[in-house]
Amino acid sequence: MQVKNxxxxxxxVGAKQYPTSNLPEIVLVGKSNVGKSSFINTMINRxxxxxxxxxPGKTRQINFYNIDDTFYFVDLPGYGYSKMSKKEQEQVGxxxxxxxxxxxxxxxxxxxxxxxxxxxxxDKLMYNYIISSGLPCIILANKADKIAKTKVDEEVxxxxxxxxxxxxxxxxxxxxxxxxxxxxxWEKIDNILKES
Ligand SMILES: Nc1nc2c(ncn2[C@@H]2O[C@H](COP(=O)(O)OP(=O)(O)O)[C@@H](O)[C@H]2O)c(=O)[nH]1
Ligand SMILES: [Mg+2]
Numbered sequence: 001m002q003v004k005n006x007x008x009x010x011x012x013v014g015a016k017q018y019p020t021s022n023l024p025e026i027v028l029v030g031k032s033n034v035g036k037s038s039f040i041n042t043m044i045n046r047x048x049x050x051x052x053x054x055x056p057g058k059t060r061q062i063n064f065y066n067i068d069d070t071f072y073f074v075d076l077p078g079y080g081y082s083k084m085s086k087k088e089q090e091q092v093g094x095x096x097x098x099x100x101x102x103x104x105x106x107x108x109x110x111x112x113x114x115x116x117x118x119x120x121x122x123d124k125l126m127y128n129y130i131i132s133s134g135l136p137c138i139i140l141a142n143k144a145d146k147i148a149k150t151k152v153d154e155e156v157x158x159x160x161x162x163x164x165x166x167x168x169x170x171x172x173x174x175x176x177x178x179x180x181x182x183x184x185x186w187e188k189i190d191n192i193l194k195e196s
Contacts, residue, residue: 001190005068006044011061015098019064024071024196025105026189029096029130030112031122032078035142038176039112040065040073043185050075060092062099071107071193074099080122096126100133108136108192110185115141115155115173119163127163138188139163140174144181 012018028036037050050065050073063075076099077092084092100106109130113119119127130137141156152173160171170188174181 001068001070001186001193003044003067006046006049007066008049009064009066009072011063013061015102018062018099018103019066019072022105023066023069024107024193025064025074025103026071026108026110026192027074027076027100027106028110028112029076029100029126030078030142031120032081034078034112034114035174035176036075036078036112039110039140039142039174040075042176042179043073043182060088060095062095071189074106079126080120097129100130100135106135107196108138108189111137111139112142112174113139113159113163115144115152115159116146119159124163131169136192137169138185139169139171140185141171142174142176144173144175145177 009019010017028039030036037052040050041047041052044067050063060077062077065073065075067073076096079093079096111127111130113123139160141159144152147155156171156173160167164171172181172184174185
């Protein structure tokens, strides 16, 4: 897809503020700082439409980006930010789960993990929650530019083995710094949108 006019639509702090249109939603899920907002910017070729931060854990809202009135990229708050109090972490967790559980127009979850590390306990909990809700999902091993090119495939396989040993969830490398990885993801999104 050639994105022409992506727009930030709303930063929702509760379900009442979600967009009322029925456009399909493609949702970024992953821990704080894994690169959810950067993913959106890279895919739509805008440096700063989605707010990225070097200070992890800032986002407590659900941000909706309207992509050419065709679908939304939905940027969820990150989980597992250790500087947030337990109570805050619980509140964020509930907000995420309520959205994922109730929102009917979710067509795809893009689950981001860091290619350099094994998935955390929180990653596993979140991934299992998504799979048990029956939501369609792909896994992206992000920040692939941070490791040697020759290691990328092997690390992607390792991450898939850890999260998805049956091997039925598409798992790809990604990097917000390197365009080459985004083609596969666009292909997947285009297919999903055709079917929705
Ligand atoms: N090298 C590299 N850095 C990245 C990549 N994606 C995100 N980052 C950096 O990681 C930090 C957190 O990114 P952000 O998109 O705000 O993460 P979010 O909290 O998941 O939304 C920022 O400093 C980004 O520049 C990537 O693919 N490669
Ligand atoms: Mg973010």
